[in-house]
Amino acid sequence: MRIEELYQCFLQCDGISIDTRNITPNSLFFALKGDNFDANNLVQEALDKGASFVVMDNKKKLSNPDKMFWYADALMALQELAKYHRQQLGLPILALTGSNGKTTTKELILAVLSKKYNVKGTRGNLNNHIGVPLTLLSFTDETDIGVVEMGANHLGEIAHLCELADPDFGYITNFGRAHLEGFGSFEGVIKAKSELYDYLENNYKLAFTNTDDGLQDAKTMTFARYTFGTDEQNDLVIEKYDAQPMASITTKKTLFTSNLTGIYNATNIAAAVAIGQYFKIPIADAQKAVNQYTPTNNRSQWIEKGGNQILLDAYNANPSSMEAALDNFIQLENKTSKVLFLGDMFELGAESSKEHLALIQKLEGLDNLTTFYIGTHFFEHQKDSSREFFYKDYDSFSKAFQKNMIPQESLLLIKGSRGMALERILELL
Template identity: 45%
Template structure:
């Protein structure tokens, strides 16, 4: 079997790493992974035929079929993670790691946009933020980059600890602690422990931590640990939030009277902007350049994305949802000036035994907001129905699509939000 050091030398001969035979590039390194319903070892030959330089496999029989091109390891996933960890140790650039219950990807994009004003910056692509995505991200950091931003997601404890051991962030932040992945974390207290593993890593490695000083939970978590370098932000009147809807407008103490118009709605997104500006200034990006980066950022990834459909304006926030992010989005949308407001809400996943209670709480919140039209979709949103009896309920998206075609909206602002598995972006063409 090949050692990690030997594998790394093979990696240096390659143009990149892929775990998917549909994304093979010439001379890349293919790593065979196993899942519940697939065995990547069986596709090693296909990857090599498609142009991969080497294939990392953990099946000796497959390795024997392609001598010299198949690199045998004990476990493909472990080899991928160890390879990324080895690569990370060769890098000397600052690596900003971030996690949190809500806003990770938007915050990652904003930080990258700000840092890119001064540095060649690598950032996690898409949602490659798990035990496979983080190693792939780290292995994509080449010598051309001067800074990196790595997003880390988790749905159970010890996962952030693992990802931190791979990405080895020199700097980091937690966006917030909320009701996300309650089933895997075992409740809100478990979320706090799991996300706090990033703070644990930074404290143990003498890293720099950025803390939103307006967030009492994050302040408490930071106080529980001993940091060599703690950078508080948004706690001393640095910013004035002028407007939250339809999009955020703010000004900073460093440039009084200069208003920054953004493309993102809500105070919850302003917290993400404040983080990006603080991190940028820490690395020497001017306040003006940071604000320009924030103003220019326009989401296109189903997160706080504005889509115009005829006379309707759609706020598409359908990439993911949990009780915390759902409540923030709905409260914000309720304050938005509009002739008519409608919401299309889907199930919130991974809530376990809390699902019925959390969807019922969602119904109470929706009732309090008094929207003109309420549409509920999915299996568990039925628990919200007793509190919004005039809502339209669709257990499946097919019937929802048909109803929308038969009942077209006009002059309406529409919020669409649900967990990733609901894929509610599919309703946009029917509005």
């Protein structure tokens, strides 16, 4: 079946499904394969649960040619369909990548742009080779602007996602020490994320650039860009960044306050406001959007529990984001004590031991601070201390932890990689 024919089937459906556990009625189901599953074995179940058509890559399972379509690779068919759909719609698309802050920045951008446009973006953090096609296929004729988050942990992935999405605009939040195992080094991170810049430049598109970031500034000087930062030569001049106690910026003599913590989130706000200015969002509307935005999904959420103030930032962690979160937490004022629950950082490869030790050393000697280190990477650096506690895994920690280990009215930070699922600590508190 040619992609044009598959596209006509897609237009008859109400959406895409890839999981038989939550089939959407009248959907087009793609039988994808993974290391531990093969949805080719579930194609009849998908039809029985409401899918109108299925795309599969196992001919032996092809039992209903009116409803089942064979492709050599079902994932490639999904990607080709998404690319073709994007070409038919022709709407402006903004691509977003970076080591830290992608999802928060995306949500802020959506909040600002929605004040004027019917804007749609990546749901959650579905930003990989499967999530990006699903995002593109969610756009419709009624979508004015699409915002596509792009994640990667190997060279070439951002370039591939750009070929699918064909973005008209792009923004890189930052270059940090994340996914070092896949990228090989910090230089590999820079090269991989810069694949977005390469695509924009080669296709005469525009980059949004934070000129206070030297790498961003240097890498976007040779092609079209819209800039923001503290220098008065920027398209949008940021008069002030602040994070006391919550992230805020001042631009065009307008104060943008937020429910976000950390100076790094002030930069994310500035990016959203700059993009809003490019798309002619009135400054008062942008201000309202930022002020009303509330983080979710374990990202910089303030929670009060048992008389303690808890900053839950347990969605993900890498050396750069962990260091930024700790710098922010350390400078926060608190009358009693501060407590850290830090989980292992994953995908750091050969740099893992060094990076975990660096964080431990960063916190040594700080007054009024108790730290619980959770995970095998931190545990290899365990030591005797009255203010530092090491546990090889979450189970060991949960069995040993007692509420009275934390003084009342403390300020708490919970942060670790997604695989650590440290939001479970809330139940212990």
